[in-house]
Amino acid sequence: MPFGYHRDHVIRPVVKWAGGKGKLLNELLSHVPASMGTYIEPFCGGAAVFFALAGHTPRPFERAILCDQNEDLMACYRALRDDLPGLVRALRKYRYDRDLFYETRAKDPSNLKDAARGARFLFLNKTCFNGLWRVNSKGQFNVPFGTYKNPKILDEEGLEEASRALAGVELVTGDYRTVTKRAKRGDFVYLDPPYVPLSRTAQFTAYSMAGFGPKDQVKLAGELARLAKKGVKAMLSNHDTKETEELYKSFWTRVVNVRRSINSDITKRGDTREIIVTNWDVSVGDEAVVRAPGQGR
Numbered sequence: 001m002p003f004g005y006h007r008d009h010v011i012r013p014v015v016k017w018a019g020g021k022g023k024l025l026n027e028l029l030s031h032v033p034a035s036m037g038t039y040i041e042p043f044c045g046g047a048a049v050f051f052a053l054a055g056h057t058p059r060p061f062e063r064a065i066l067c068d069q070n071e072d073l074m075a076c077y078r079a080l081r082d083d084l085p086g087l088v089r090a091l092r093k094y095r096y097d098r099d100l101f102y103e104t105r106a107k108d109p110s111n112l113k114d115a116a117r118g119a120r121f122l123f124l125n126k127t128c129f130n131g132l133w134r135v136n137s138k139g140q141f142n143v144p145f146g147t148y149k150n151p152k153i154l155d156e157e158g159l160e161e162a163s164r165a166l167a168g169v170e171l172v173t174g175d176y177r178t179v180t181k182r183a184k185r186g187d188f189v190y191l192d193p194p195y196v197p198l199s200r201t202a203q204f205t206a207y208s209m210a211g212f213g214p215k216d217q218v219k220l221a222g223e224l225a226r227l228a229k230k231g232v233k234a235m236l237s238n239h240d241t242k243e244t245e246e247l248y249k250s251f252w253t254r255v256v257n258v259r260r261s262i263n264s265d266i267t268k269r270g271d272t273r274e275i276i277v278t279n280w281d282v283s284v285g286d287e288a289v290v291r292a293p294g295q296g297r
């Protein structure tokens with residue numbers, strides 16, 4: 001039986017994240033099992049699915065593990081979980097100001113304590129162009145200042161809610177495989193990797209220095225199969241392209257039209273076709289197209 005989520009109990013992510021889950025969220029939640037051992041989100045980013053699940057009583061999971069290779073993001077979640085007052089105090093020092101933005105951006109965050117590092121991260125996220133997180137070849141955040149009317153740098157209520165949701169959650173900074181390899185029968189894994197680009201000319205989103213290329217996508221599809229063999233239910237999202245159709249042809253695929261709002265090129269905002277792949281058979285809804293294993297478009 002899938003998880004019966006309720007819109008009023010969905011907690012919103014604290015960061016704006018490329019790949020954040022707008023409309024796709026309802027579709028994703030409708031496939032989540034009603035109960036599980038550990039909920040594992042190995043490419044958590046804004047963690048929209050985790051926060052949506054965590055707001056429900058009782059929670060559908062007994063334990064949860066969030067992982068991302070972005071060190072600033074994970075420092076922010078640790079600060080939220082372990083030191084909310086410190087994080088709020090550090091955030092109060094920021095205001096919406098161009099010079100402060102560039103001064104803050106130029107500082108190396110690697111030696112900061114979690115509260116200061118998390119506050120820097122939230123400030124940049126709320127005031128940079130489009131809320132994007134992009135890094136240069138040296139791994140330094142390089143998104144320019146954004147124009148907003150009155151950006152909410154400190155949303156105390158939102159942070160408190162997220163902090164409660166993160167209590168007791170294991171937070172891992174690193175590659176997704178460090179957590180998928182720990183999944184056991186009865187656990188549930190939601191994989192939301194950097195997406196395959198829609199066209200050859202489109203850039204991979206530079207979330208990190210290492211990037212996530214075609215070989216990584218192939219390895220990830222292998223991981224979905226490995227999890228199925230272990231009896232671990234896993235769900236994955238990506239763009240609907242020839243490559244992903246080929247990669248996931250032995251799984252169950254649902255195609256969904258999604259409106260995307262984060263794109264630096266305004267003409268490229270709009271509907272895109274995305275897929276939800278599951279490594280177990282899911283029921284069929286009305287509007288969605290489902291490709292069963294071995295079935296083409």
Ligand SMILES: C[S@@+](CC[C@H](N)C(=O)[O-])C[C@H]1O[C@@H](n2cnc3c(N)ncnc32)[C@H](O)[C@@H]1O
Nearest residue numbers: 017019020043045046047048069175176192207
């Ligand atoms: C599509 S986003 C996830 C969006 C997220 N579901 C949300 O709700 O905002 C992909 C994430 O994967 C992370 N990432 C990229 N390569 C990774 C890797 N090898 N292991 C773990 N995380 C990785 C990026 O930092 C980014 O946050």
